[in-house]
Amino acid sequence: MEPLEAELERARDLDAGELADAIESIGFECTRCGGCCTGYAPDEPGGAPAGEGVDDDGSGDPADREPHTATVFPDEVRAVAGAAEAEFGESYDWRDVARPMPFGLSAGDDGELAGETFEWALATDDCGDCAFYEETDGQGACAVHDDRPLICQTYPFSVALDGTSQPMGEAVDEAGVVRAHECEGLGRDISREDAEELAASLKERAVRELEEAIGVRDGYDPTAADRADGDVVVFDSEGAKEADGTPVDGD
Ligand code: SF4
Secondary structure (H helix, E strand, C coil), X not given: CCHHHHHHHHHHCCCHHHHXXXXXXXXXXXXXXXXXXXXXXXXXXXCCCCCCCECCCXXXXXXXXXXXXXXXXXXXXHHHHHHHHXXXXXXXCHHHHEEECCCCCXXXXXXXXXXXXXXXXXXXXXXXXXXXXXXXXXXXXXXXXXXXXXXXXXXXXXXXXXXXCCCCCCEEXXXXXXXXXXXXXXXXXXXXXXXXXXXXXXXXXXXXXXXXXXXHHHHCCCCHHHHCCCCEEEXXXXXXXXXXXXXXXXX
């Protein structure tokens, strides 16, 4: 069996009760600090590539702050767009929700990013924060909370299987296959009900990440870049797309 298929089988066999036990033993309560929804300084934990920083203080140095970078699946892009349209009463297109994941891209002759990438990242605003992050009196909120992507539902946890993502750098705690990443809400009491809900989402995310990876692998077409209108091609499980989410001609 191919390695990704083997991992997918392991993800489908994960025991949600054991995941909930692990989450309970680590402990977590969201403090609504916004840390997982906003950009961050380069010396904070994170993985945005160099050169993708945001000049948020007008100093001219884009490395001041790295943009929030979180993976979003193609169907989640549409769900978030629908939720944002319902919330704000205006039309949201693909680019309002997602941008090509910058990892693997490099600056072309015109300074714009170019190349092939294999994921979408949530769109960010001028400060490098998630486009759907709202803050009132220091309390963060998500404008698309009920339809937020699985990565948001499950942060700061991940499952340690090959082919699943480990957001925001190294784990700071672990129990069984569950890894916990930098977050001020770790270590707090969590109810069994909340732990079970998180565990179910964590398992769903692990399965979805592997299904997505298999879809990307199987659909990869090295000639897509030649047919694309733009300099960036994003391969997701639905095929090759332009940076604005439209399929590359012929896909
Ligand atoms: S979609 Fe919502 S939960 Fe996810 S990063 Fe953006 S504001 Fe945060």
